Amino acid sequence: MPDTILVVVEQREGKLNRVSWETVTAGQAIAAATGWTLEAAVVGSRASAIAAEVAAKKVAKVYAVESPKLEPYTPDAFAAALKHAIAAKHPKLVLMPHTYQVRDFVPKLATAMGRTVISDCIGFKHENGKLVFTRQMFQGKFAADVSFASDAPWFATFQNGAFRGDKAEAGASVAPVETINVDIADNVIRNKPQEVFKEAKQAVDLTQAEIIVSVGRGIKEQKNIEIAKQLADALGGDLAASRPICDNGWLPMDRQIGSSGQTVAPKLYLALGISGAIQHIVGMKGSRTIIAVNKDSEAPIFEIADYAIVGNLFDIVPPLIEEVKKAKAGN
Amino acid sequence: MLIFRKPIEGIDRPQMPADVVIVGGGPAGMACALRLSQLIDVHNAKNPESQRSKENIYVLEKAREIGQHCLSGALLDPRSMRELLPGFEKEAPLDAEVTKEAVYFLTEKSKFKLPITPPPLRDHGNYVISLNRFVKWLGGKVEETGITIFTGFAGSELLFDGNRVTGVRTDDKGVDKEGHQKSNFEPGYDLNAKIVILAEGPRGSLTKQLVQKFDLAKNANPQTYGVGIKELWEVPSSRIAPGEVIYTMGWPLTTKEYGGAWIYGSKDNIVSLGFVTGLDYADPRLDPQRVLQDFKQHPFVTKLLEGGKMIRYGAKSLPYGGWWAIPPVAGNGWMILGDSAGFVNSARLKGIHLAIKSGMLAAETAFEVLRNDALKKDDSSAATLGDFQKKVESSWIKDELWKVRNMHQGFARGFYAGMFHTALQMVTGGRGLRNRYPAKAGYEHMRKLAALPADGGAEAHLLGPAKGDGKLTFDKLTDLYHSGTKHEEDQPSHLVIHDTNICNTRCVKEFGSPCQNFCPANVYEMVDDATQPSGKRVSLNPSNCVHCKTCDIADPYQIITWVPPEGGGGPNYDGM
Numbered sequence: 001m002p003d004t005i006l007v008v009v010e011q012r013e014g015k016l017n018r019v020s021w022e023t024v025t026a027g028q029a030i031a032a033a034t035g036w037t038l039e040a041a042v043v044g045s046r047a048s049a050i051a052a053e054v055a056a057k058k059v060a061k062v063y064a065v066e067s068p069k070l071e072p073y074t075p076d077a078f079a080a081a082l083k084h085a086i087a088a089k090h091p092k093l094v095l096m097p098h099t100y101q102v103r104d105f106v107p108k109l110a111t112a113m114g115r116t117v118i119s120d121c122i123g124f125k126h127e128n129g130k131l132v133f134t135r136q137m138f139q140g141k142f143a144a145d146v147s148f149a150s151d152a153p154w155f156a157t158f159q160n161g162a163f164r165g166d167k168a169e170a171g172a173s174v175a176p177v178e179t180i181n182v183d184i185a186d187n188v189i190r191n192k193p194q195e196v197f198k199e200a201k202q203a204v205d206l207t208q209a210e211i212i213v214s215v216g217r218g219i220k221e222q223k224n225i226e227i228a229k230q231l232a233d234a235l236g237g238d239l240a241a242s243r244p245i246c247d248n249g250w251l252p253m254d255r256q257i258g259s260s261g262q263t264v265a266p267k268l269y270l271a272l273g274i275s276g277a278i279q280h281i282v283g284m285k286g287s288r289t290i291i292a293v294n295k296d297s298e299a300p301i302f303e304i305a306d307y308a309i310v311g312n313l314f315d316i317v318p319p320l321i322e323e324v325k326k327a328k329a330g331n
Numbered sequence: 332m333l334i335f336r337k338p339i340e341g342i343d344r345p346q347m348p349a350d351v352v353i354v355g356g357g358p359a360g361m362a363c364a365l366r367l368s369q370l371i372d373v374h375n376a377k378n379p380e381s382q383r384s385k386e387n388i389y390v391l392e393k394a395r396e397i398g399q400h401c402l403s404g405a406l407l408d409p410r411s412m413r414e415l416l417p418g419f420e421k422e423a424p425l426d427a428e429v430t431k432e433a434v435y436f437l438t439e440k441s442k443f444k445l446p447i448t449p450p451p452l453r454d455h456g457n458y459v460i461s462l463n464r465f466v467k468w469l470g471g472k473v474e475e476t477g478i479t480i481f482t483g484f485a486g487s488e489l490l491f492d493g494n495r496v497t498g499v500r501t502d503d504k505g506v507d508k509e510g511h512q513k514s515n516f517e518p519g520y521d522l523n524a525k526i527v528i529l530a531e532g533p534r535g536s537l538t539k540q541l542v543q544k545f546d547l548a549k550n551a552n553p554q555t556y557g558v559g560i561k562e563l564w565e566v567p568s569s570r571i572a573p574g575e576v577i578y579t580m581g582w583p584l585t586t587k588e589y590g591g592a593w594i595y596g597s598k599d600n601i602v603s604l605g606f607v608t609g610l611d612y613a614d615p616r617l618d619p620q621r622v623l624q625d626f627k628q629h630p631f632v633t634k635l636l637e638g639g640k641m642i643r644y645g646a647k648s649l650p651y652g653g654w655w656a657i658p659p660v661a662g663n664g665w666m667i668l669g670d671s672a673g674f675v676n677s678a679r680l681k682g683i684h685l686a687i688k689s690g691m692l693a694a695e696t697a698f699e700v701l702r703n704d705a706l707k708k709d710d711s712s713a714a715t716l717g718d719f720q721k722k723v724e725s726s727w728i729k730d731e732l733w734k735v736r737n738m739h740q741g742f743a744r745g746f747y748a749g750m751f752h753t754a755l756q757m758v759t760g761g762r763g764l765r766n767r768y769p770a771k772a773g774y775e776h777m778r779k780l781a782a783l784p785a786d787g788g789a790e791a792h793l794l795g796p797a798k799g800d801g802k803l804t805f806d807k808l809t810d811l812y813h814s815g816t817k818h819e820e821d822q823p824s825h826l827v828i829h830d831t832n833i834c835n836t837r838c839v840k841e842f843g844s845p846c847q848n849f850c851p852a853n854v855y856e857m858v859d860d861a862t863q864p865s866g867k868r869v870s871l872n873p874s875n876c877v878h879c880k881t882c883d884i885a886d887p888y889q890i891i892t893w894v895p896p897e898g899g900g901g902p903n904y905d906g907m
Contacts, residue, residue: 137345137347137520138481138484138520139483139504139517141479141481142479144345144347220859247872253820259812260817260820260874277806277808277809277812278808278809278812279808279811279812282812298798300801300806303801
């Protein structure tokens with residue numbers, strides 16, 4: 001039996017990940033160089049539909065590796081299913097796209113089979129009968145050629161964009177699809193997937209804010225930020241800060257104004273307890289009106305402020321909140 | 332809670348073989364790489380059957396771009412460059428040839444010009460350069476040879492096999508403030524090298540590891556340092572001629588502190604000025620950045636700068652302990668170059684030409700090893716690298732440093748004693764009262780607050796932070812802004828404090844936390860903390876750091892270790 005290459009096509013909830021076509025292209029290229037046979041596999045509870053799609057490409061065979069346990073995705077189930085399929089079909093080389101999902105399960109799969117992975121490859125070479133993979137080193141300044149020293153199966157993953165998905169050749173005829181039903185015992189799956197979510201990107205785009213209340217070191221303690229927040233709420237504005245506040249973790253980094261944070265130009269910028277180092281000033285000097293509250297009458301913030309209030313912000317802010325509320329109620 | 336940077340333990344690291352790894356792409360490291368390439372070219376032309384490749388010669392440079400972390404006055408003595416690249420003057424970025432020099436002694440309001448310029452400060456034939464542009468140019472030459480410069484990669488650890496240095500580990504990338512691996516984590520590489528060459532600049536962090544591990548400094552005088560604070564100014568035309576060089580002594584320092592200023596006229600109305608303060612002063616409240624601000628308020632300097640604009644700021648330490656403070660510079664698998672070794676002529680305030688020369692000599696030594704290897708000759712690498720030590724001692728590096736071997740030590744008891752010793756040494760070929768003057772480390776001169784006048788006495792004007800008027804003088808943060816310093820913010824602190832309890836309990840009382848004063852970049856701050864008995868706690872702003880290493884040098888308890896941050900971070904010097 002000739003050596004085979006198995007391309008694992010990625011699907012999630014019945015949808016094919018298009019980067020898989022790049023891996024099919026890579027597999028076709030390696031097959032052409034080595035003379036090995038190219039096969040593909042789709043893993044999932046409803047793999048057949050996608051397997052049919054893949055079967056239109058130039059591959060010798062497509063396996064639909066199925067089990068109801070493969071939905072939802074867990075690394076335990078995927079590693080177990082692929083281990084079973086690889087043990088049954090013993091491909092020499094298993095190729096995958098370097099996706100988050102693959103990065104999640106492939107170390108487990110390879111370790112379970114006592115093998116290593118050459119990951120995140122950008123190309124391959126076939127020299128004197130030896131298959132060599134190219135990986136980047138030193139953040140892309142260097143490329144290293146790496147080959148397998150162990151017995152098959154060999155695992156390799158390709159970086160996004162290493163091959164062109166649209167160059168995946170269609171087959172002369174549709175490849176046969178073979179379903180491999182895998183029995184995955186309950187105790188194999190130790191992961192309990194929760195609801196899939198997208199990490200909520202803090203929706204603060206301070207560059208669009210019309211009113212910004214910004215706090216600096218003069219706020220003294222994290223709990224005091226509340227009064228600045230109340231003032232921001234009363235004014236209908238956003239809360240921001242200078243670097244020391246975000247550095248302490250009192251407010252998230254995306255609320256930082258200055259050279260290492262955001263640059264803003266609101267209609268009104270209220271600086272509470274901010275001394276006005278140049279690193280902060282460069283991030284807010286374009287504000288239309290700047291009001292600064294600071295104990296130190298020589299604080300540099302006063303040089304660019306339109307209104308300067310020299311005093312303790314804890315004396316000034318609470319009555320200011322009341323006045324703003326009164327004025328708003330009056331309208 | 333402060334977490335400090337250290338290489339992640341217990342992980343597999345990519346391994347890479349190397350013939351030579353040069354740590355640091357400054358003048359010494361670049362000259363070394365270039366000379367090595369020249370020698371290989373000559374060898375390959377003569378020996379078609381035993382070609383030597385340059386592919387496994389690497390330079391590690393922590394800056395994102397070549398030259399970005401290089402700062403100096405600078406005046407270049409062209410002697411070594413003429414040996415390295417004859418005719419280099421035609422293509423190198425040289426801003427002006429020195430045409431005029433003067434040395435002044437300043438009092439608070441007046442100046443006295445020395446009737447003759449002391450011979451070590453005669454600079455005719457030298458060039459005013461921007462070191463960072465010069466090194467950028469030199470780095471381009473190195474890259475043309477096919478030698479790889481890994482910019483953005485720092486050397487974080489030396490690798491050892493018994494008593495032999497076997498390589499360098501580069502910095503781990505993608506580690507967060509808590510020391511956890513981020514999603515972009517990339518482990519540092521182990522470059523397994525036949526020869527490791529340390530060209531890290533003053534107080535190199537790998538050099539420090541090496542010196543401590545093998546107790547290399549045991550027979551040397553303690554190294555002594557100064558910190559140079561520099562500003563680049565654009566001034567109205569014809570204030571100073573291109574190539575005009577001015578040195579000053581005296582004010583604002585008193586006769587007790589060591590130091591002085593330079594003012595160099597460059598082209599296009601650019602003036603380089605700076606103040607070197609010896610890091611062996613007594614009063615922990617002294618602030619070297621303030622010393623420069625005071626200096627600019629002298630009528631002589633104010634007149635020069637008035638109406639001008641400060642455009643850049645930076646700081647760098649320099650070793651000027653001289654010949655007796657240089658540790659062994661070669662050993663089993665390693666060599667030390669330039670400022671890392673201490674090749675600085677303290678009388679001439681020059682080290683670039685010595686750094687370059689030391690790089691060339693190290694390259695010759697390294698080449699011997701590679702050639703023997705190529706010709707399959709037996710070699711004992713230890714003995715061969717030992718040749719570097721001999722080459723330095725029989726070169727003009729030693730001739731030059733030997734004459735001034737006791738220069739800085741002569742100033743241990745102040746300015747007048749220093750002038751006496753200097754004069755005596757000049758007529759005795761550097762000997763003075765004895766062949767070897769002893770020295771003690773600078774931080775040992777620092778005195779506790781209790782032993783000093785509360786109002787600062789004669790030094791009052793040097794103490795505490797500069798306020799700055801925003802035109803002629805600047806507070807530290809404003810100056811710092813002009814260094815262009817930038818780091819990945821989410822990473823462990825690369826200023827490693829071995830025991831912060833000392834900061835929060837002892838130092839704050841005994842010395843009043845001098846870290847806040849000697850650091851020219853506002854990295855160290857004492858913040859209010861009610862949970863501390865002293866009411867204060869040390870807080871760090873590592874991303875302000877300009878990589879000058881002053882903290883590592885001047886801290887009176889010697890509990891701060893400077894290690895490189897994630898590669899790519901640091902100042903962005905341009906024209907400095």
